[in-house]
Amino acid sequence: MDVMRLRGLVRKESRQIIRDPSSIGIAFFLPVLLLLIFGYGVSLDARHVPLAMVVEKNSPQAMALVSGFNQSDYFLPIPMRSIQEAEQALMHRKVDGIIWLRHNFARQLLMGGKAPIDVIVDGVDSNKARLIEGYVTGVWFNWLERMTGEQGQRLHVPVTVEHRVWFNAEVSSRNYLVPGLIAIIMTLIGAMLTSMVVAREWERGTMEALMVTPVSMKEVIASKIIPYFILGMGGMLLSVLMAVFLFQVPLRGSMWPLIVSSSLFMFTAINMGLLISVVAKSQFVAGQIAIVITFLPAFILSGFVFDIRTMPVVIQWLTHLVAARYFVDILQTLFLAGDIWPLFLTNSAWLAVMALFFLMIIKKKSRKLLE
Amino acid sequence: MSAASELQPVPQVQPKKKDDIILSVTNISKRFQIGKRIVHALSEVSFQVKSGIVTGLIGPDGAGKTTLMRLACGLLVPDSGSISVLDMNASREPLKVQQSIGYMPQRFGLYEDLTVQENLELYADLHKVAVKDRPARYEKLLHMTGLAPFTGRLAGKLSGGMKQKLGIACALVSPPPLLILDEPTVGVDPVSRRELWEIIYSQVKKMNMSVLLSTAYLDEAARCSEVVLMHEGKMLGQDTPQDFSRKMAGYAFEAHGSQRNRRALQEALSKSKKVVDAIILGDQVRLVTRKPEQAEELSEEFSAGKEQVTVRAAQPRFEDAFISILHDCKQDGDDKQCDLILPGQVGGKGDEEVIIVRDLQRRFGDFYAVKNLSFSVKRGEIFGLLGANGAGKTTTFRMLCGLLPATSGTLQVAGHNLRVARAPARAKIGYMAQKFSLYSDLTVRQNLNFFSAAYGLRGQLQKKRIQWALDSFELAEIQDNDSNDLPLGYKQRLALAAALMHAPEILFLDEPTSGIDPLARREFWRHINALASAGVTVMVTTHFMEEASYCDKLVIMARGQVLAAGSPSELTSRYRSPDNPEPSMEDTFIHLIEEFEQRKGKDT
Numbered sequence: 001m002d003v004m005r006l007r008g009l010v011r012k013e014s015r016q017i018i019r020d021p022s023s024i025g026i027a028f029f030l031p032v033l034l035l036l037i038f039g040y041g042v043s044l045d046a047r048h049v050p051l052a053m054v055v056e057k058n059s060p061q062a063m064a065l066v067s068g069f070n071q072s073d074y075f076l077p078i079p080m081r082s083i084q085e086a087e088q089a090l091m092h093r094k095v096d097g098i099i100w101l102r103h104n105f106a107r108q109l110l111m112g113g114k115a116p117i118d119v120i121v122d123g124v125d126s127n128k129a130r131l132i133e134g135y136v137t138g139v140w141f142n143w144l145e146r147m148t149g150e151q152g153q154r155l156h157v158p159v160t161v162e163h164r165v166w167f168n169a170e171v172s173s174r175n176y177l178v179p180g181l182i183a184i185i186m187t188l189i190g191a192m193l194t195s196m197v198v199a200r201e202w203e204r205g206t207m208e209a210l211m212v213t214p215v216s217m218k219e220v221i222a223s224k225i226i227p228y229f230i231l232g233m234g235g236m237l238l239s240v241l242m243a244v245f246l247f248q249v250p251l252r253g254s255m256w257p258l259i260v261s262s263s264l265f266m267f268t269a270i271n272m273g274l275l276i277s278v279v280a281k282s283q284f285v286a287g288q289i290a291i292v293i294t295f296l297p298a299f300i301l302s303g304f305v306f307d308i309r310t311m312p313v314v315i316q317w318l319t320h321l322v323a324a325r326y327f328v329d330i331l332q333t334l335f336l337a338g339d340i341w342p343l344f345l346t347n348s349a350w351l352a353v354m355a356l357f358f359l360m361i362i363k364k365k366s367r368k369l370l371e
Numbered sequence: 372m373s374a375a376s377e378l379q380p381v382p383q384v385q386p387k388k389k390d391d392i393i394l395s396v397t398n399i400s401k402r403f404q405i406g407k408r409i410v411h412a413l414s415e416v417s418f419q420v421k422s423g424i425v426t427g428l429i430g431p432d433g434a435g436k437t438t439l440m441r442l443a444c445g446l447l448v449p450d451s452g453s454i455s456v457l458d459m460n461a462s463r464e465p466l467k468v469q470q471s472i473g474y475m476p477q478r479f480g481l482y483e484d485l486t487v488q489e490n491l492e493l494y495a496d497l498h499k500v501a502v503k504d505r506p507a508r509y510e511k512l513l514h515m516t517g518l519a520p521f522t523g524r525l526a527g528k529l530s531g532g533m534k535q536k537l538g539i540a541c542a543l544v545s546p547p548p549l550l551i552l553d554e555p556t557v558g559v560d561p562v563s564r565r566e567l568w569e570i571i572y573s574q575v576k577k578m579n580m581s582v583l584l585s586t587a588y589l590d591e592a593a594r595c596s597e598v599v600l601m602h603e604g605k606m607l608g609q610d611t612p613q614d615f616s617r618k619m620a621g622y623a624f625e626a627h628g629s630q631r632n633r634r635a636l637q638e639a640l641s642k643s644k645k646v647v648d649a650i651i652l653g654d655q656v657r658l659v660t661r662k663p664e665q666a667e668e669l670s671e672e673f674s675a676g677k678e679q680v681t682v683r684a685a686q687p688r689f690e691d692a693f694i695s696i697l698h699d700c701k702q703d704g705d706d707k708q709c710d711l712i713l714p715g716q717v718g719g720k721g722d723e724e725v726i727i728v729r730d731l732q733r734r735f736g737d738f739y740a741v742k743n744l745s746f747s748v749k750r751g752e753i754f755g756l757l758g759a760n761g762a763g764k765t766t767t768f769r770m771l772c773g774l775l776p777a778t779s780g781t782l783q784v785a786g787h788n789l790r791v792a793r794a795p796a797r798a799k800i801g802y803m804a805q806k807f808s809l810y811s812d813l814t815v816r817q818n819l820n821f822f823s824a825a826y827g828l829r830g831q832l833q834k835k836r837i838q839w840a841l842d843s844f845e846l847a848e849i850q851d852n853d854s855n856d857l858p859l860g861y862k863q864r865l866a867l868a869a870a871l872m873h874a875p876e877i878l879f880l881d882e883p884t885s886g887i888d889p890l891a892r893r894e895f896w897r898h899i900n901a902l903a904s905a906g907v908t909v910m911v912t913t914h915f916m917e918e919a920s921y922c923d924k925l926v927i928m929a930r931g932q933v934l935a936a937g938s939p940s941e942l943t944s945r946y947r948s949p950d951n952p953e954p955s956m957e958d959t960f961i962h963l964i965e966e967f968e969q970r971k972g973k974d975t
Contacts, residue, residue, distance in 0.1 A: 002499070004496050004499055005496055005497050005499065007496065008492065008493050008495075008496025008497055009493070009496070009497075011492075011493075011496075012482065012485060012489070012493045015484070015485055015489060016482065016484050016485070019484045019525075020484055204478065204482075204483065205476055205477065205478035205479070205480055206480050206481070206482055208441075208446065208476040208480060209474065209475070209476050209479070209480020209481075209538075209541075210480070210497070211444075211446055211469075212444045212445075212446065212469050212472065212474035212476075212551075213469060213494065213497040213498060214466060214469050214470040214497065214498065214499070215497050216466070368445070368446070368465060368466075368469075369446060369447065369448065370441060370446045370447055371403075371447055371448075
């Protein structure tokens with residue numbers, strides 16, 4: 001590798017970056033946009049769930065239960081006169097569930113018999129349905145406790161569960177989504193940046209002129225990796241700052257593992273982009289391929305939203321080919337749990353292996369030939 | 372990464388003596404697979420390029436020029452045969468070859484978002500020009516190309532001619548013993564073209580540089596010291612351009628008729644068994660014969676009754692040789708000329724003015740793309756708009772076709788005012804775009820079906836028109852072929868057929884024959900002439916000087932303004948001088964542009 005040629009190429013690439021708003025846009029605007037959309041728009045928590053309350057006959061006990069729902073932050077109870085009306089509302093998705101206290105609720109309760117509360121939950125979104133179920137049970141337990149306290153009796157529930165959530169005490173899905181999201185965004189940036197800029201050289205015919213100079217392909221590849229690595233790390237820094245200061249995601253791990261793993265991952269992502277550019281000779285195709293073979297698998301198979309352990313075994317195997325999987329794991333632990341060295345080292349090793357593997361293919365595939 | 376490449380010394384290529392062989396091509400063949408089709412880009416080509424001169428690789432599009440150059444640069448590997456460049460094998464030691472040549476690909480290889488200076492710096496870094504030698508080298512190159520005042524300008528903001536010059540400057544930065552240029556003069560106006568040739572020759576003279584360049588313009592052959600003539604992947608011959616022409620002495624004539632107009636005369640003469648080629652040139656018809664002939668005998672033979680045809684021997688040209696060689700090649704094939712049978716009434720009668728343009732203006736922001744343009748075209752005329760890139764031809768054309776509204780002025784086409792009634796005017800217009808703009812995945816018939824339907828033809832009429840197109844353009848045999856797989860000449864015919872589906876009164880042609888071989892071009896113009904005789908008005912834009920001479924009338928444009936108007940012979944005769952008794956269209960054009968620039972200079 002020749003220093004003068006490499007320096008010349010890197011300088012050329014940097015000048016193009018500075019003059020071309022699209023690469024700056026991909027590196028800095030895209031992370032901000034995606035983080036804002038996902039950070040604020042996507043939440044896996046249920047809050048202010050509209051709930052139809054059908055109380056067929058008022059009684060102090062029924063009122064107590066209703067007020068329990070009223071006080072809960074999770075629900076937005078809407079009083080309804082009949083179960084038919086409530087079912088209608090559920091059908092039209094105006095409410096996500098129904099609490100139905102029949103007219104004989106208070107009497108049955110006072111008689112010491114069974115007093116059933118009907119709970120109907122919209123199961124279309126199974127995740128949400130389960131959350132609602134849990135919250136309803138919580139409200140019901142509270143009410144039960146108060147009722148028994150008033151009547152001076154012990155609650156006949158044999159076991160009480162004491163919840164303790166580790167690492168994400170507020171069980172805020174944002175804390176868990178944002179670190180994973182950073183990995184996804186970095187995949188997109190790394191692959192898009194490099195695949196498109198090489199394709200651009202093909203498209204504009206500059207690659208042909210470049211090839212008929214004494215430059216070696218190694219120098220061309222290095223000149224693409226260096227500036228875009230720096231640019232991508234800039235985007236990474238911006239994303240981490242946004243996560244910590246805007247979304248208030250705790251960063252419990254230390255700086256060094258974060259820098260090392262980010263660099264490894266950025267290197268892998270850029271190599272993926274370069275590999276795409278070996279195949280795609282137009283910017284449009286390169287962009288499409290980058291999205292389909294890097295972004296989408298990273299989104300679905302990295303464990304960023306969907307838990308890998310619940311996937312079928314074959315798919316679980318497939319996830320090992322997705323570089324983002326390792327980085328999502330590293331980031332989620334670094335942010336929420338702290339430095340957990342065995343986990344960090346294994347995942348980083350996998351990233352390094354992938355990066356070198358891609359680099360090897362690129363070196364083999366990129367020849368100074370037009371065919 | 373490997374130490375070996377660092378330690379390799381840059382080969383110090385000794386400047387070669389004149390007539391040494393600098394590039395030698397031996398039995399080169401190269402095939403490409405495009406879809407299911409195998410294209411023989413080069414078959415068994417052999418030639419040698421001498422040192423210290425300009426060698427031209429001349430041939431129409433698809434001749435294999437670019438493939439050959441890429442092979443010489445080590446960018447492609449031949450299927451068989453070998454290329455040696457400066458005594459190095461281009462496919463075995465590409466890196467060494469690349470260290471000692473300068474190359475400019477067809478699209479210059481410039482980074483449009485870098486400035487002139489930055490482009491030069493990049494190529495100096497890549498060729499490892501010593502830092503202390505750079506300022507002097509830059510200055511020399513910038514001075515030579517006239518780019519010195521624009522060093523800070525982005526390459527993308529340069530004009531076409533300036534980009535080309537910068538491309539050459541970048542290729543020359545090291546400076547290399549061999550310079551390879553792929554179509555350096557394509558799309559460049561004649562003035563820049565002349566300057567480009569001056570740059571190339573200054574390098575040959577001062578640095579004893581060898582140059583290999585390709586071109587599709589046959590009239591550039593004369594500027595090369597030696598010419599390699601190529602066609603469809605085969606080499607047709609190698610010689611000096613003078614020798615190519617000299618061999619044609621006794622074959623080239625000019626004919627002048629006393630009665631018939633030049634177009635009718637050309638049509639009659641081209642049917643003669645003795646004639647290989649008859650084209651209109653100025654007021655005359657230029658002939659190339661099959662065998663050497665005597666002018667007097669031809670005069671007698673062609674004169675009949677009242678019609679007196681005078682034939683004189685003419686100066687043979689390079690193109691005559693090409694035509695005659697091509698004819699010899701095709702001898703075994705069918706040589707019948709396809710005459711265009713016109714469907715009923717195409718154009719209409721009378722010679723009233725069908726296109727009237729008065730004080731036409733088109734402004735983009737505060738830039739006038741077209742300024743005070745006025746001209747009129749009579750029915751059945753072939754009218755040319757000639758000008759360099761950026762002269763305003765395309766803008767004018769778009770306004771005439773109703774694709775772009777005019778800012779001010781009168782614009783009347785086929786009796787309709789285009790500023791108020793675009794749709795009815797458009798129905799009477801046929802348009803053939805510069806690049807092949809048909810659907811390449813559709814067959815010939817499907818394309819014709821589509822275009823006839825797009826022009827609103829239905830039922831019997833549509834069937835009749837498609838049949839007419841298939842018959843008169845001889846497309847029937849290939850009607851089920853994908854139009855992508857057609858040879859260029861057939862594509863051209865298909866495009867013309869598609870533009871004529873609705874029997875338009877006016878036909879617009881945008882640079883119709885750039886890059887196609889001279890035989891196909893002649894055939895095309897024969898169709899156009901037939902259409903004009905039948906009353907179709909034809910409007911042509913071109914920056915291709917040869918095409919201009921086929922027109923009845925011309926307007927020469929620069930910077931959105933008309934520089935001159937008249938028939939080709941009127942225009943060229945203005946610049947007749949003792950030094951140049953028969954100025955070409957190109958000479959005329961350059962004179963006009965220079966006068967215009969001087970006037971501009973005085974104004975400011």
